[in-house]
Amino acid sequence: MYLLIPAAGSGRRMGSDRNKLLLPLLGDPILAWTLKAAVAARSIHWIGIIGQPHDWQEFKAIATRLDIIKLVHFIPGGSTRQESVYNGLKALPAIADRVLIHDGARCLATPDLFDRCAEALQVHAGLIAAIPVKDTIKVVDPGSQLILDTPDRRQLWAAQTPQGFHVDDLKACHAEGQRNGWDVTDDAALFEQCGRAVKIVMGEDTNLKVTTPVDLAIAELILTQRRSQG
Numbered sequence: 001m002y003l004l005i006p007a008a009g010s011g012r013r014m015g016s017d018r019n020k021l022l023l024p025l026l027g028d029p030i031l032a033w034t035l036k037a038a039v040a041a042r043s044i045h046w047i048g049i050i051g052q053p054h055d056w057q058e059f060k061a062i063a064t065r066l067d068i069i070k071l072v073h074f075i076p077g078g079s080t081r082q083e084s085v086y087n088g089l090k091a092l093p094a095i096a097d098r099v100l101i102h103d104g105a106r107c108l109a110t111p112d113l114f115d116r117c118a119e120a121l122q123v124h125a126g127l128i129a130a131i132p133v134k135d136t137i138k139v140v141d142p143g144s145q146l147i148l149d150t151p152d153r154r155q156l157w158a159a160q161t162p163q164g165f166h167v168d169d170l171k172a173c174h175a176e177g178q179r180n181g182w183d184v185t186d187d188a189a190l191f192e193q194c195g196r197a198v199k200i201v202m203g204e205d206t207n208l209k210v211t212t213p214v215d216l217a218i219a220e221l222i223l224t225q226r227r228s229q230g
Contacts, residue, residue, distance in 0.1 A: 002048070003038055008077025008084045033108070037110060041111040100163070102163075103161045
């Protein structure tokens, strides 16, 4: 299975002056934890890290320390996540027919989650890891801050990554999105706007995206617990 890892973001919401994936988490950069899980998955045999060239030296140092430098390929990122993923798709080997896309900041995903998504991708052309929403969600008017609606949470799922797709289908959706000026936050939304079906694969409660200092503290706690449990 081919895996693309968008890693071109900044550390603005983390309060950092550099790529947040380079920040330390229990002695290793955040990106290292993501890569460890991906490499431990039975299904992953090719990894493309999509990032800005000024970060490549440090990304390569991480891959070298993990002894996976021959497995990892470096792809220039764009100005948005959407553009970066499209760059990654175009950089895949010609023989790649299926791909998983996983945010570099979701460093707590387990190898089992990668493998379950890869297995489901043999049957479905598009899928995402997701978990049922536990909180009651309110739809709020942005101007008045008044509640407009309370949707039935039994129909609501929180999207995660990995997300998986047939490569040609996702490329076509990205090209369509580019032509029409669609601005989306994940690849499943492009698939949906093209009228294509997206399957849910049960995600993991611990598969959080490290975006703020609070997230980083929670990630440290989860990894510490995993270490203590062997």
